[in-house]
Amino acid sequence: MNVLVINSGSSSIKFRLFCMPEEILVLQGVAEKNSEGNTTFRISSQKEKTVKKWNGYSCKKILDAILKELVSPANECLSSLSEVDVVGHRMIHGGENGTGCVEITDSLVAEMQKLVSLAPLHYPTNLEGINATRKLIPDVFHAGVFDTAFHHTLPEKAFLYGIPFSWYQKHKIRKFGFHGTSHKYASQRASQIAGLDYQSSKIVSCHLGNGASVAAIKNGKSIDTSMGLTPVEGVLMGTRCGDIDAGVLIYLQQNFNLSNREVQQIINKESGLLGISGVSGDYRAVEKAAQEGNKAARTALAVYHYRIKKYFGAYAAAMGGLDLLAFTGGIGQNSANARKEICSDLEFLGVQLSEKQNTELNGTEAIIQQEKANVKIVIIPANEELMIAREVADLAKRKQKDRLS
Structure with missing residues (x-):
């Protein structure tokens, strides 16, 4: 086929x-x-x-x-x-x-x-x-x-917002999450490489690209994820702000006469790495500027790494432990520095990155934790397309079987 x-x-x-x-x-x-x-x-x-x-x-x-x-x-x-x-x-x-x-x-x-x-x-x-x-x-x-399908297993306590329940009942305002196909592929493939049983493992999948999200996957099901109703919520991204006090948006509109469209533009296209660094929304460009002494670029990277690291701790708590970290997406796969900074100071969770493997195996499908570390760390090149091919091929077969029966 x-x-x-x-x-x-x-x-x-x-x-x-x-x-x-x-x-x-x-x-x-x-x-x-x-x-x-x-x-x-x-x-x-x-x-x-x-x-x-x-x-x-x-x-x-x-x-x-x-x-x-x-x-x-x-x-x-x-x-x-x-x-x-x-x-x-x-x-x-x-x-x-x-x-x-x-x-x-x-x-x-x-x-x-x-x-x-x-x-x-x-x-x-x-x-x-x-x-x-x-x-x-x-x-x-x-x-x-x-893109939201994999996260439909989120429990109510994870997907509800702290607003009147009627807004969910009438308008379905809730966390949906994104990058689902990528998280599904990365977590399944990483557990396979690490020699873990996917259906009984506690996995944090980290999709880092221009858009970025983190997912908690317990026993083969997504139980929480960083993106929300829209792809703006969560970790800092290339040009998106990630988590922000909702009051900030109201403050901007009330005090600076900004329209809904202008606020939308700010939080989607003028924030994130670009907004803090003033350099670019491209991680590579910000990293280069930071290496050349740009203070704002260094600050942007520090915020970026810190926000992701916080989700690791939160999701380990939500799952009651952690067996595996999977890094995917353009940055997750290709930036040894991003992985190093994000994994730093997480030894208390059992996360111990091998700097040698992290550097030498950068960009490849590889295991990069220290030999005796409790938590497996795996680089997984993104392959949403293969996961989609598997699922649509399976659906096509089922449809054909139904037509013939």
């Missing part, structure tokens, strides 16, 4: 073509918007890597380019698009009803449209990618996995 996975983000579109159930990665690529608003498209086949660039950034143009690469003789993948059996999508927010892998229909898209305000940075482009792909390949089974 050929499964094409499309991951449409706010400023990039990733794709991977898998042969399932063997989980063979046949072709992959990512199209990213650069600082000038233009497109860089990187493609990797089993034979070669190529880079293409063009002016502007258009979702439809990128998807057209992806489909052309699938049938390009140079990549030796497919002879025609009819050989794509299933298209799997990452979907941002499922609300209370989006609890798993589902077939994408017109009615589902209409329901998703109602949830755009819960993830205004990501949902519009996510929906655009889904709609464009369905039009370009209309005769294929399309399914998707909600």
Whole structure:
């Protein structure tokens, strides 16, 4: 079964073509918007890597380019698009009803449209990618996995906010969490590598990228996570503020005549590492500035590491212990310094990082704790697309079986 996975983000579109159930990665690529608003498209086949660039950034143009690469003789993948059996999508927010892998229909898209305000940075482009792909390949089974689905096992005591209960009853204002597919893959793969039983382990999964979140996974289920109703809550991020006193937002509006849109802009795009450092929302750029003596950059990194570390302690308490730390995402995988700072002074929890392994194995799938440490620490390269491919392939099989029975 050929499964094409499309991951449409706010400023990039990733794709991977898998042969399932063997989980063979046949072709992959990512199209990213650069600082000038233009497109860089990187493609990797089993034979070669190529880079293409063009002016502007258009979702439809990128998807057209992806489909052309699938049938390009140079990549030796497919002879025609009819050989794509299933298209799997990452979907941002499922609300209370989006609890798993589902077939994408017109009615589902209409329901998703109602949830755009819960993830205004990501949902519009996510929906655009889904709609464009369905039009370009209309005769294929399309399914998707909600980014919030893995966290539907959160208990009421973890997902409720301290506001009148009626707001949850009437409007479903509660913690939903995000990065669910990434946390699910990272925690499962990390426990496998560490030799732990996933169904009886206490795991903290740390997804660190431009967006970042931490999840507490006990006995195979997410029991708490740092992001909330929207992707703003939680740890400090590239340009998002993370946890903030709600009174600050009211104060800004009352005393500085800021509109809702202006406050939204501040907490989503002008805060986080960028807001504190004044340098960038890119961890690498802030780290470089800090190494060159920029005091604000050093402060931003200190806040970033500290906020994440606090969640480790909180989630160890929530689970009654800790067996495994899993680091994933661009920063989690590729920044030895971030992992070192975040894990420092956590020996009382049994966390003892091996500096040698942390540095030498940076960027790879690896175990990096000290030999006799109680808590396993594992680097896991992010692979949301494989998890999506597994789930949509399984759904497609079930649907086919139901049709034949």
